[in-house]
Amino acid sequence: MAPVTHETLDRQATRIVVVGGGPGGYEAALVARRLGADVTVVEKHGMGGAAVLTDVVPSKTLIATADWMTIADRAADLGIRLPTESATVQDPAARRHIVDLEAVNSRVLALAAAQSADIRARLVREGVRVVLGTGRLDGPDRVVVEGAGAAADGAAQDLVLEADAILLALGSTPRTLPTARPDGERILTWTQLYALKELPERLIVVGSGVTGAEFAGAYNALGSDVVLVSSRDRVLPGEDADAAELLEGVFRSRGMTVMSRSRAESAVRTEDGVRVTLADGRVVEGSHVLLAVGSVPSTQGIGLEEAGVRLTPSGHVEVDKVSRTTARGVYAAGDCTGVLPLASVAAMQGRVAMSHALGDAVAPIKLRTVAANIFTAPEIATVGYSEEQLKAQNSKYVTTTLPLARNPRAKMLGMRDGFVKLFAHPEASVVLGGVVVAPRASELVFPITLAVSHRLTVDDVASAFTVYPSLTGSIAEVARMLHHREG
Template sequence: MSSSHDVVVVGGGPGGYAAALYGAAAGLDIALVEKQKLGGTCLHVGCIPAKELLETAAVYRTVAHADQFGISAGPPTVDMGAAQTRKQKIVDQLHKGVGSLLEGRKVTVLDGWGAIGPDRSVSISGGESEAATVTADHVILATGSVPRSLPGFEVDGERVMTSDELLSVSELPGRAAVIGGGAIGLEFASLLADLGSEVTVLEALPRILMGADDDVVKMLTRAFKKRKIQVRTGVAVSGCRNTGSSVELEIDGGDPLEVDAVVVCVGRRPFTDGLGLDAAGVEVDEGGYVSVDQFCRTSLAGVYAVGDVVRTPQLAHVAFAEAIMAVKHLLGESPAPVDYANVPWAIYCHPEVAFVGHTEASAKEAGFDVVASAHRFIGNGRAMIVGETDGLVKVIAERSDDGPAGRILGVHMVGPWVTEQLGQGYLAVNWEATVPEVAEFVQPHPTMSELFGESVLSLTGRALH
């Protein structure tokens, strides 16, 4: 079987299905090749299931402290079977929705593994679509990523896990070690601790959550300590020994750590297995990522690559943006390149973290004369009402010699619901708005988003609180 299309997309995750849907909306004839389930890592073993289980943890936490609100509920218990059933129901519903959208826009979905060949052809094998070759004017590679492993840690899904396995557990470990203090590791550490596990986070770097402002990291670390989550930085692990009833971690220069389960969260690698990049002449870098230019064009004419398969922030919303940009570019339009320095970040641990743009330290390193303002949730009425006052909002701006601070360079937040509050900060940073301009905006009261307005207003030199 063979067919020809305007665009062939290889991979059905966020980058792939976004490219297919956006291209189809522009009138292009699109074929999408996917062997596993449509939706990719994000939908099945990433963003969606992780946040659903984190919401389970939030409900547990709320019920556990219900007496503070005058509600007698008794000590809560966790039914992981019911939680997993709810998680899967949401995943299945969204999976069905992606398929319906693609069908509605007449995207040809081909089941199988795709490998790129000469003249922008893609050969398909190992799936229900049987052996086939499709050709196109353009090809978009969007094959995503898989969890990285560590030497000396053999994943068995019970004692030693990655994020993939943890999201399907039926029983929580009593003691858990999370290796990796990035976004994924901190979310799982928070989830496990909320649901009753004794958690230790081990991070090889000097601090957790690289990219977030120092003040945010300090407050998050304090909040974790209050919840009895141990955070150990500057710690290297060299392996582990599975005793059958526990796992003993070998820590360089330190005593072993015995736990019931280890969760390895040291990032993800690009999934290009069997894609045929070398034979096709598609360049990859030393880390195995597909090399692309500012418009996500590869070294092979007419071929683009988006999402986790390229060396850009491994975020679903970045994959969406790259997919839209690539389609616009192949249509001959003039899209703006994605500004990776100013994409929004959201980490759904407790308390949540969200940020965009420069930290105070990075702004100074970049040569800006910096002024910063931070306000804490402890004085915010809505935060008090919901009983979540740990956190702060910090605004970093360029100093002005003739009055209030100038352009807003970064917004960093830690605290309740900050992943839903970053929108104002994101727009301010990316529209290069100034402090006087944003200070004019009226903030609704009582809301947590008032704290952003307070932080900006204080940079005018005339704060209210």
């Protein structure tokens, strides 16, 4: 097969249709356009998809606001006093900053809309065609967008897009319970929280995974009384045990009620709030309830199986390591594939898919090098093998943990909760994985990501200079602690 060049692509007018404008979709569109393809993106809500409009960008903006409240609560420890503080004001709550949730949510939604507009503008600038509407497959080489076309008399009609290759970036929607139907007012999914105008007096969060933990921590910091209902032994059951235990302790110390081994059976509205009934018969009363019980892929009713796209029992699109589906010329990326529900993974899947479809050099995605972060306070960042994975596969490893409280920079900033943990091979000393629990752990994990990606040894990490004082100094120090002396 002759190599594909920009000139041949231009002559062939390779037609790419992307269904879904989230990170997997718009990143794929940009790669395809750079490789000379004719690209159309179909998105039913707005560019950026749920990640930008209702999920990642809004939630992390809200959490960033909550972080300021957490920092403000530490002010007294640093010797900072508010001007209104006096000996006569004994109640710490009386000196707290007041949260205007309507203003907070207005800013959250405005920022999300601006980010969506920026993405659309960039796509248009690059020559990508953007179509607003709901796309469905009509076979493996055609996408139909309902009502997006126009007849000669001006009436709306379906727009038919012929394609040489299709990328499905369909995303997912919040999972709900038959016995807890969201109403957007008192019983809420995480996409509905931004319509609230007042801070929930008592928020019951059902689900202690990443989404539940993030929102529980955020609303606790903003000033709500939060009850976290967890069906498992601890919060974040799928994460590093030491990190999860630390975070649960922080939650409890900040006044949050954490109900472990408590499965929610139903949630109903009362006259002025909600009532959540647990499997053991206990009842929890609150003003609002947030359902954070996972998500379901948006793959039904759009002709996937009819076009030859195989779905897994969970409804996800089945893909290989270069994002191909079982239908020739059809690829998929993002949450609809069930690979890893991360925007960074969706974007990489989209880029890899288009590079493969258009004959460019491509390497399969290596999930072992994916860095992930939980935006709680403190944050939990991970990369590489987890300790649970290393034990499950009987791998040889050594590990060392260094508490954040020993770091001089952390002391200066009043940070007490957190640690750095590394896993390494006992003989080869190659870094196998790591965990960082700290404020802005998402920024601190990058050196460990580089080490895992490039198979660096602990000595490679330890010998690199770090700034003194700095939080990254703890990463080098942990690496030094894992040094294996020869002989």
